[in-house]
């Protein structure tokens with residue numbers, strides 16, 4: 001189960017990062033073009049919202065299955081070591097905040113009426129979320 005989840009979380013990470021980048025550019029171009037925010041735009045924003053929530057779900061389960069998650073946090077040794085602190089605390093915490101910001105962007109855009117504001121809230125919140133996500137990826141273990 002652990003290895004399967006690890007692969008799933010790693011695979012969805014590629015997809016989530018790619019989708020977030022595409023949605024950010026899509027919304028940015030939409031905003032700059034001055035066109036109307038359509039149902040198609042909302043659905044595209046929703047794809048970014050859904051994929052980040054799927055990753056949140058896999059991450060939460062992984063956190064309690066992996067030796068690098070909750071087990072490490074409660075071992076008493078994680079805080080002193082930057083690599084352990086990353087997977088046991090910083091990566092989960094910052095990613096939860098990032099996904100909360102992405103959710104705020106998507107949900108607030110649904111309630112807005114001005115097209116440019118709807119595009120803008122999505123690209124801004126998704127971009128902040130993406131920067132936070134990228135700042136706390138365990139790069140060395142992922143791509144190393």
Ligand code: HEM
Nearest residue numbers: 010013055056059060062063066068069087092095141142
């Ligand atoms: C969009 C959000 C997220 C992305 C893009 C992401 C991405 C990643 C990546 C790329 C890795 C390294 C995988 C590897 O070394 O093969 C990783 C590991 C990990 N992630 Fe996430 N993650 C996200 C959210 C979360 C959340 C919300 C949690 C927990 C609440 C979490 C818990 C973990 C844990 C515990 C590991 C270490 C797993 C292990 O190798 O044993 N992740 N994540």
